Amino acid sequence: xxxxxxxxxLAGIAIGCALGVVFHRNPVHCALLLVGVLISVxxxxxxxxxxxVAALQVIVYAGAIMVLFLFVVxxxxxxxxxxxxxxxxxxFFGFLFALIVFVELIWTAVQPSPEGQGMPDAAPLPAxxxxxAALGRVLYTVWLYPFEITSILLLVAVVGAVVLAKRKFF
Amino acid sequence: xxxxxxxxxxxxxxxxxxxxxxxxxxxxxxxxxxxxxxQDRIGPQRVGPYxxxxxxxxxxxxxxxxxxxxxxADKVVYFLAPGIAVVTALAAMTVIPFGxxxxxxxxxxxxxxxxxxxxxxxxxxxxxMGVYGIVLGGWxxxxxxxxxxxxxxxxxxxxxxxxxxxxxxxxxxxxxSLSLSEIGRQQEKLWFIVPQxxxxxxxxxxxxxxxxxxxxxxxxxxTELVAGFHTEFSxxxxxxxxxxxxxxxxVVSGVAITCFLGxxxxxxxxxxxxxxxxxTCFLFFYIWLRATFPRLRYDQLMxxxxxVLLPASLLNLAATAIVLTVMG
Numbered sequence: 324x325x326x327x328x329x330x331x332x333l334a335g336i337a338i339g340c341a342l343g344v345v346f347h348r349n350p351v352h353c354a355l356l357l358v359g360v361l362i363s364v365x366x367x368x369x370x371x372x373x374x375x376v377a378a379l380q381v382i383v384y385a386g387a388i389m390v391l392f393l394f395v396v397x398x399x400x401x402x403x404x405x406x407x408x409x410x411x412x413x414x415f416f417g418f419l420f421a422l423i424v425f426v427e428l429i430w431t432a433v434q435p436s437p438e439g440q441g442m443p444d445a446a447p448l449p450a451x452x453x454x455x456a457a458l459g460r461v462l463y464t465v466w467l468y469p470f471e472i473t474s475i476l477l478l479v480a481v482v483g484a485v486v487l488a489k490r491k492f493f
Numbered sequence: 494x495x496x497x498x499x500x501x502x503x504x505x506x507x508x509x510x511x512x513x514x515x516x517x518x519x520x521x522x523x524x525x526x527x528x529x530x531x532q533d534r535i536g537p538q539r540v541g542p543y544x545x546x547x548x549x550x551x552x553x554x555x556x557x558x559x560x561x562x563x564x565x566a567d568k569v570v571y572f573l574a575p576g577i578a579v580v581t582a583l584a585a586m587t588v589i590p591f592g593x594x595x596x597x598x599x600x601x602x603x604x605x606x607x608x609x610x611x612x613x614x615x616x617x618x619x620x621x622m623g624v625y626g627i628v629l630g631g632w633x634x635x636x637x638x639x640x641x642x643x644x645x646x647x648x649x650x651x652x653x654x655x656x657x658x659x660x661x662x663x664x665x666x667x668x669x670s671l672s673l674s675e676i677g678r679q680q681e682k683l684w685f686i687v688p689q690x691x692x693x694x695x696x697x698x699x700x701x702x703x704x705x706x707x708x709x710x711x712x713x714x715x716t717e718l719v720a721g722f723h724t725e726f727s728x729x730x731x732x733x734x735x736x737x738x739x740x741x742x743x744v745v746s747g748v749a750i751t752c753f754l755g756x757x758x759x760x761x762x763x764x765x766x767x768x769x770x771x772x773t774c775f776l777f778f779y780i781w782l783r784a785t786f787p788r789l790r791y792d793q794l795m796x797x798x799x800x801v802l803l804p805a806s807l808l809n810l811a812a813t814a815i816v817l818t819v820m821g
Contacts, residue, residue, distance in 0.1 A: 378614035386621025387651055394647050397632050
């Protein structure tokens with residue numbers, strides 16, 4: 324009961340902030356609302372017993388990436404004059420794709436589950452679920468290759484950034 | 494959750510937060526007094542014995558001051574920013590253990606507000622959110638110098654956060670735990686400053702930068718930026734920034750003590766008292782630094798963070814891993 328209430332609150336805040344991100348005109352306010360979304364999603368992670376992921380969400384996304392976003396937005400000092408929606412074709416395709424995603428979600432939600440009615444029961448959680456140790460073990464055994472490939476991808480991105488930034492010196 | 498647990502939690506929250514809020518005026522007094530003597534002055538001495546009530550008087554003065562709102566400021570963010578700074582600093586305080594356990598009224602009470610099993614990550618999360626207080630304060634004032642101060646601090650704090658976090662990983666590897674009370678408990682025989690000396694040095698340097706204290710106080714830099722990010726803030730909003738800075742000093746000192754300096758362990762005296770003594774020494778060290786070092790130039794600061802501290806902390810991490818593996 325209490326958990327459902329908390330989930331409702333966090334989800335409500337997340338959705339409210341997300342709408343704000345889309346509709347607010349001031350880019351700095353949008354960035355701040357996005358921080359709000361990230362933090363309330365971190366709260367939902369905690370409700371799902373994934374404290375480690377929640378902490379990473381706050382440290383990496385809310386604490387580091389969004390600060391850099393803000394940094395750039397402040398440096399560029401964009402005024403809130405850009406129109407809310409781009410006219411013409413962009414508007415049309417935007418609505419079209421949003422509609423497709425919406426129908427898709429509704430269609431998935433109303434599908435009967437294999438067992439019969441409603442959602443299947445959740446499997447019981449292992450005792451150390453979501454702890455850093457359990458996550459690390461899975462990450463370095465079962466998901467080792469995806470993990471290493473991701474790190475190489477990030478390395479490529481870093482090298483690319485350095486090359487782009489250094490270009491003016493050549 | 495029964496009633497006794499609730500009462501215990503409420504009492505602990507009030508004791509710790511009360512300690513922080515009452516401690517800040519004392520630290521400010523200590524800073525002014527110590528700085529004074531280090532610069533061959535006397536420091537405050539008029540209000541109360543040894544000038545002890547000087548900061549209280551300053552606090553009351555700040556309460557009475559007019560709360561100025563710049564006309565071009567972004568009102569919501571301008572109000573929000575000092576609050577974020579204080580809340581994140583106080584939130585970080587909740588996971589720091591200041592003793593083991595005491596038995597009161599037949600209940601075993603752990604001496605910390607909460608003991609989450611990812612305490613260190615919680616702490617890093619809270620400090621990384623603290624950046625917003627400064628950055629947004631600088632931006633919302635809609636004025637040149639605060640904006641520059643805010644931008645500087647955002648780049649500075651993100652850079653030094655990395656090395657700070659990595660320097661703590663060595664301790665985590667030795668203890669095999671992210672819980673600060675478990676880390677504290679394992680230091681009964683040997684303080685971690687001995688096996689992790691380099692990590693300790695890196696942590697201390699980074700934490701000075703994280704709290705925007707001299708010689709890393711580029712976000713304020715009064716010689717070039719008037720007062721940096723809080724130039725436009727007056728009255729209690731300014732006081733809140735002040736409070737947040739000193740509360741943050743207590744947090745980073747508390748973490749340094751818990752992770753490297755044997756937490757609450759010490760001979761004869763009870764745990765919380767040892768914690769307090771170590772905290773005072775650490776804060777004195779901070780003030781000493783401020784009195785000794787001139788402010789760094791901004792490019793020196795960034796180069797030092799990325800080219801010296803970060804590689805050094807990674808090296809320390811690799812060395813710790815190798816030693817731990819060899820020793821089994």
